Amino acid sequence: MAVFARLAPRCACPGAREGIGGLWRSFVSSASGLCARHYSAFEGGDTAAAQPPVETDVANLISTIPPSRIRNFSIVAHIDHGKSTLADRILEHTGALKEALDKASSQYLDKLKVEKERGITVKAQTASIVHHVGGLPYLLNLVDTPGHVDFTYEVSRSLSACEGCLLLVDATQGIQAQTVSNCLLALEENLEIISVVNKIDMPAANPEEVTKQIEDVFGLGGEGDAALRVSAKTGQGVPELLDAVVHRIAPPETDREERPFKALIFDAHHDQFRGVVCLCRVIDGKISRGDKIASCGTKTELEVLELGLMCPEPTRTDKLEGGQIGYLVTGMKKTADIRIGDTLHKADQPVEALAGFKPIKSMCFGGIFPSSTDEYESLKKAIEKLTLNDSSVVVHRESSQALGPGFRCGFLGLLHMEVFLQRLEEEFAQSVIATKPFVPLKVIDGEMREKEILSPGDWDEVDWGRSTRVMEPIVLATIVCPNEFTGKVIQLCHDHRGHQVDHSALGSQRVMLRYNLPLPELAGDFYDSLKGCTSGYATLEYEDAGHQDADLVKLDIRVNGETVDSLSQVVPRVNSYKTGKSVVSKMKNLLDRQVFEVALQAVIGNKIIARETISAMRKNVLAKCYGGDVSRKKKLLAKQKEGKKRLKRLGSVSVPVDVFPALLK
Numbered sequence: 205m206a207v208f209a210r211l212a213p214r215c216a217c218p219g220a221r222e223g224i225g226g227l228w229r230s231f232v233s234s235a236s237g238l239c240a241r242h243y244s245a246f247e248g249g250d251t252a253a254a255q256p257p258v259e260t261d262v263a264n265l266i267s268t269i270p271p272s273r274i275r276n277f278s279i280v281a282h283i284d285h286g287k288s289t290l291a292d293r294i295l296e297h298t299g300a301l302k303e304a305l306d307k308a309s310s311q312y313l314d315k316l317k318v319e320k321e322r323g324i325t326v327k328a329q330t331a332s333i334v335h336h337v338g339g340l341p342y343l344l345n346l347v348d349t350p351g352h353v354d355f356t357y358e359v360s361r362s363l364s365a366c367e368g369c370l371l372l373v374d375a376t377q378g379i380q381a382q383t384v385s386n387c388l389l390a391l392e393e394n395l396e397i398i399s400v401v402n403k404i405d406m407p408a409a410n411p412e413e414v415t416k417q418i419e420d421v422f423g424l425g426g427e428g429d430a431a432l433r434v435s436a437k438t439g440q441g442v443p444e445l446l447d448a449v450v451h452r453i454a455p456p457e458t459d460r461e462e463r464p465f466k467a468l469i470f471d472a473h474h475d476q477f478r479g480v481v482c483l484c485r486v487i488d489g490k491i492s493r494g495d496k497i498a499s500c501g502t503k504t505e506l507e508v509l510e511l512g513l514m515c516p517e518p519t520r521t522d523k524l525e526g527g528q529i530g531y532l533v534t535g536m537k538k539t540a541d542i543r544i545g546d547t548l549h550k551a552d553q554p555v556e557a558l559a560g561f562k563p564i565k566s567m568c569f570g571g572i573f574p575s576s577t578d579e580y581e582s583l584k585k586a587i588e589k590l591t592l593n594d595s596s597v598v599v600h601r602e603s604s605q606a607l608g609p610g611f612r613c614g615f616l617g618l619l620h621m622e623v624f625l626q627r628l629e630e631e632f633a634q635s636v637i638a639t640k641p642f643v644p645l646k647v648i649d650g651e652m653r654e655k656e657i658l659s660p661g662d663w664d665e666v667d668w669g670r671s672t673r674v675m676e677p678i679v680l681a682t683i684v685c686p687n688e689f690t691g692k693v694i695q696l697c698h699d700h701r702g703h704q705v706d707h708s709a710l711g712s713q714r715v716m717l718r719y720n721l722p723l724p725e726l727a728g729d730f731y732d733s734l735k736g737c738t739s740g741y742a743t744l745e746y747e748d749a750g751h752q753d754a755d756l757v758k759l760d761i762r763v764n765g766e767t768v769d770s771l772s773q774v775v776p777r778v779n780s781y782k783t784g785k786s787v788v789s790k791m792k793n794l795l796d797r798q799v800f801e802v803a804l805q806a807v808i809g810n811k812i813i814a815r816e817t818i819s820a821m822r823k824n825v826l827a828k829c830y831g832g833d834v835s836r837k838k839k840l841l842a843k844q845k846e847g848k849k850r851l852k853r854l855g856s857v858s859v860p861v862d863v864f865p866a867l868l869k
């Protein structure tokens with residue numbers, strides 16, 4: 205600590221500002237950018253200080269709690285129904301948030317910068333807290349989950365580490381699309397569901413109506429199962445809620461003594477100094493510092509260097525035991541040494557692997573390129589580290605003529621892609637260019653052979669025979685909105701090539717519309733338009749509904765006759781003219797004028813469907829020609845014209861890299 209005290213006045217890096225405890229916190233949440241002196245102080249100069257603080261009181265208390273007094277639960281809900289605020293109140297009530305609350309006055313578990321900026325949760329977070337019932341301490345492991353549909357994978361992973369969940373419903377909005385899907389996920393995992401009506405302090409709250417909805421739609425309620433009413437803002441009802449967690453959720457089934465150590469890795473992140481930090485749920489047995497462990501998937505043998513609980517700050521303990529949720533540091537440096545969903549065991553006591561997680565199906569793909577080609581390696585490393593913390597991203601290498609080497613990444617949706625790009629920039633200081641999201645398509649030839657198209661570039665490699673068909677993925681979208689917006693939503697769905705499947709009333713005020721929609725439409729501006737035309741009141745949820753035949757074409761953009769590969773896109777034939785026209789006219793406004801005329805063309809196959817021309821910059825060749833006769837001036841202009849013709853033939857226009865982000869929007 206003394207090292208920091210001495211250095212502090214001359215340095216503004218996080219190590220100097222926050223001291224060791226705060227420094228550890230910033231490591232956990234992001235890459236923290238320490239100065240070289242603090243780096244070395246942290247790394248080698250003061251190794252004891254390089255550990256997170258040990259809160260012996262909490263850690264000692266927790267180590268005395270038997271599995272019968274442990275409860276593991278998640279908070280799930282539709283976006284903005286108050287999960288993170290409720291998590292704050294729970295942490296506060298159990299005394300876990302004393303110091304932390306001063307640091308982050310609200311949404312303490314939303315640690316990432318992107319979460320604070322956007323006010324949404326994108327990463328599930330765990331906190332271990334102690335709550336007393338009947339004079340006995342209970343260990344409650346709470347997982348706060350995201351609400352947006354693009355992060356459902358985080359929710360399903362978190363649920364697999366729990367025995368129960370709090371299904372939160374906003375008392376002013378009632379059940380929404382994502383409430384339904386989260387409830388189904390919890391039922392699939394066989395969890396005990398405690399329904400909770402939140403925001404009862406608000407004047408517009410209607411807890412009676414919402415409680416009735418919960419009973420009608422989910423069949424939850426009745427004796428011993430009634431929905432609880434809370435205000436995550438004022439804390440009203442929170443103590444009763446925690447008592448209900450203890451009474452209604454079953455303790456984990458575990459055997460700490462007889463069975464060998466077995467744990468599920470359900471999350472991980474890369475720490476600049478300590479390597480990979482894994483979050484895991486211990487199923488059976490126990491593990492201590494110094495033990496050798498391995499995982500069923502990668503078989504790499506590793507030594508446990510540090511372990512602990514999230515209280516809610518990382519708190520070192522000597523061991524982790526069955527039923528607990530905690531973190532493990534093994535000094536693992538390579539992200540390839542770990543897989544989320546893998547099972548850990550002691551190196552000399554192999555166990556049967558747990559079921560793990562469902563494979564991920566990317567909803568859209570986007571090209572990610574460094575803004576300068578010499579930053580390729582650093583982008584590669586950053587993507588590796590970030591995908592460790594966000595294992596739902598699929599990464600392939602890609603190369604573009606215009607943008608050089610880069611990556612093609614698969615995401616669970618548009619917001620997911622946006623958040624990933626923002627995290628690359630904010631947490632890893634990467635400056636990137638991303639191409640338009642592309643939804644994977646299926647091509648089936650006359651002999652029923654299937655090929656997948658993951659980017660517009662793949663389109664040209666298809667052997668387009670007469671009987672070759674293209675199929676696009678469709679989803680069954682569930683939209684819930686107030687009655688007065690029904691007409692606008694129906695129109696929007698039709699404009700996006702949707703087919704109505706169901707139209708039903710949800711109480712007296714709202715409707716539930718179900719549509720089959722092509723997924724590429726959702727990957728565009730559908731969500732924004734839906735929010736726009738319903739003043740933000742509509743909610744959307746969707747599930748996979750197979751594939752359908754589609755009439756699509758590849759639209760290329762040529763600049764002076766040369767195709768710019770990263771601007772190509774696959775679009776519905778009916779919209780191709782409109783899209784082509786809009787791209788070339790946008791380009792006309794963005795590209796600088798040249799000394800020669802530049803043709804911008806939107807092309808399908810060999811057919812030009814839209815064209816814009818950027819006129820040449822005209823150099824005043826007559827500037828030095830004071831007076832003089834007309835024939836001399838004519839001669840100069842004719843010479844200029846001839847020169848430009850030659851340039852036009854020779855000159856190729858390169859599209860500046862900074863123009864791409866605007867064009868690819």
Ligand SMILES: Nc1nc2c(ncn2[C@@H]2O[C@H](COP(=O)(O)OP(=O)(O)OP(=O)(O)O)[C@@H](O)[C@H]2O)c(=O)[nH]1
Binds near residue numbers: 281288290350405406
């Ligand atoms: N009046 C009132 N406002 C609340 C209550 N609970 C949450 N809010 C507000 O509702 C908004 C959303 O709350 P969050 O806790 O961020 O919601 P969330 O469900 O975690 O959101 P996501 O993680 O993005 O899904 C915030 O402005 C909160 O202050 C409550 O009980 N009463």
